[in-house]
Amino acid sequence: MPLHLLPAPPAALRSVLAALRSPTAARHPGSAPAAPGGTHSRLQPELPLPLHEMTSFSRAAGSSATRLTGWRFLLREAEAPAGSFPPAAAESVLTPDGWAFGYFCGGPYVPSTRRALQQAESLTEDFQPRLLSVPQLYMLTLWLHGDTGADPAQGTPQPSDLLIPLAPAPPGIAAHRPHRVDALLPLLTRRAVPAPLMRTPA
Template sequence: MVLRVPETPEHAREAVRAVLATPRRRTAPPPDSAFAGPSGSPDAEADDADPDVPGPTAVCPHRMFEIDLADLAAGRGVEAARPVGWRWLIHERGRTVGAVEVAEPVGGPPLARFTEGPFTTGTDAAVATVRSLPHVERGYYELRLLHIPGLYTVALWLADLAGWQDLLVPLAPAPPGVQPLRPYPAAELAHTLVARGAHVLTTTQA
């Protein structure tokens, strides 16, 4: 499988380096985390990790996107997703221990933060899942992260650059009716979430 990553902007890489240079407390990685990635610069790919290199390293850069509930409820799907920044996974000794997210507000400076939790460490399992799919192995995709804030839903997004079919892999915890780590055609998952998104909108506007 070829995973394409657009060229990362220098200001985002600088923000990642600044976060990594700041001392912080990190939780221990889960024992079953097996996602392999390299140590090195914030533009490193995710295939050649050296687990013996100490210290945190930024790997596997990918763009972050968001979908508004209104767009989801209207059935516009991933086509309505807008880019909101970048994310790097942070490895220590070959394991994901967190991520650095670099948000890019319109008209403002980039905002970088270190994050932890299931949506971060769960990225490993999602990448391993899609790598095991025969048709994905033969494809050409851009790795992205999709966030639906109103539904507390995050998914790994494989944007099919050949124009066939995008895939979404929900990360745990997933909303009711959605199976974590199952690769969904993007249109299918969006359709599954339409009713829930419309319900949330109706509740919040009541």
């Protein structure tokens, strides 16, 4: 089914477009090289995805808390055919003063995001795609939210939502395999939240 991609905030998109024209925009190590002239002007943003970060786990409740940290745009060469794997991504971050360009990034998560989106398009259910970062586990997933009309800046993973871990995934977690949240979240919680120490009776 087609994914319900929502538009990014206009200010977030503008920050990325300005950075693509700038010779001094920040780049992470491993990101795509600048175009001739010192800019990324041959790259175009597409497929904006809200990026959420998992901020806490609750072992007792089997739940989690998340917050929106930015919007990530996959970038493609202007001459590249639609659907080709992107060479890089750009991120706009939310600051106290509004949306601002964060950085360009490359590495395996970029093509893995495009591959996961292609996987999601083959599913029979309708979803709103998001990205969900689990920094405690150095993990990034494509989060397929079942409420397609939800505000992309709000919400937490629901039990029936799907998570597709991007490659490289943590050991023991299969990348590019859709997992229901209620099946994967307990595993993530056990890894992220240390078990309480047993007390020796006095």
